[in-house]
Amino acid sequence: MIEIPAEHEKNVFGQFDAYAKKLERTFHVTLIARDGVVKLLGEASCVDQVVRILKQLLSLSERGNTITEQNVDYAISLVYDDRESDLVEIDKDLICHTLQGKPIKPKTLGQKKYVDAIREKMITFGLGPAGTGKTYLAMAMAITAFKRNEVNRIILTRPAIEAGEKLGFLPGDLQSKIDPYLRPLYDALYEIMGADSFLKNSEKGLIEVAPLAYMRGRTLDNAFIILDEAQNTTPAQMKMFLTRIGFGSKVVITGDSSQKDLPSGTVSGLDVAVKVIRNIDDIAICTLTNKDVVRHPLVQKIVKAYEDYEKKSNRTKERNYTRKRSS
16 A cells, blocks of 8 residues: 555546556556545555655656656656666756746756766766757757856857758858757757847857857857767867867767768767777766666667667677688
């Protein structure tokens, strides 16, 4: 038996009891809710795990969170490792609020380590698949540091390279031509800071969004610099970027090595940099996985499916290579 107050019941159980049904299917238990009390029927070990999950979800609800399917899935994965208490500890780390008042927090252990690394280190590499919050969390940390006057300006950059298709000559002035490549950075800025605030600071030169090529020849002091989509840099571009960093600056480099848009045969500057600087002090390398995906749960399944497919393909290639050598 576990008490879940009526005002939190819908949040914890989900719309149409979707989360409760998921727990029942996953752990082969039966949940019966009546008058603020939940009765659980099933094997003792399974019931114990569900009770621990419900307590963590209730704690999140009491802290004002809207429980999502991602919260439930992550709570299930944590309880298997006897680490479900980490869910509430992660939730205590508030970075900032969006313009609409929505709190921005890490939602997984991987994201928490990533955010802590950004706070503690001068340069942080955030590596991982789509949907793990690499860029969004870095943006939230940059805006927070800017508002607290920890840095004088924010510089956001990414390589201007098409995602697998040739766009041809784009119309308009130079800014119009590069805007499509930088749109994901603008989207995050507008959500957290607001369009008006961004435009005012942009006009003053305090927030700069530019392609990576514009970084050459500059020294970036007292700035929070984010290099996004770093898997699309060449080794020369990455070296150029890393040697721009000046005093009082903080740098976050994000990328997903599984989604390169470089020409075939071109080595990624991100892959090279991770090997070269791995043992340098004050540099953190945070690797996020499909467990850290916080978009729609289907995205997590897609990422996992692609990872499994690529592993299987690599094993097949290795076996074929071994057969050729032995013959």
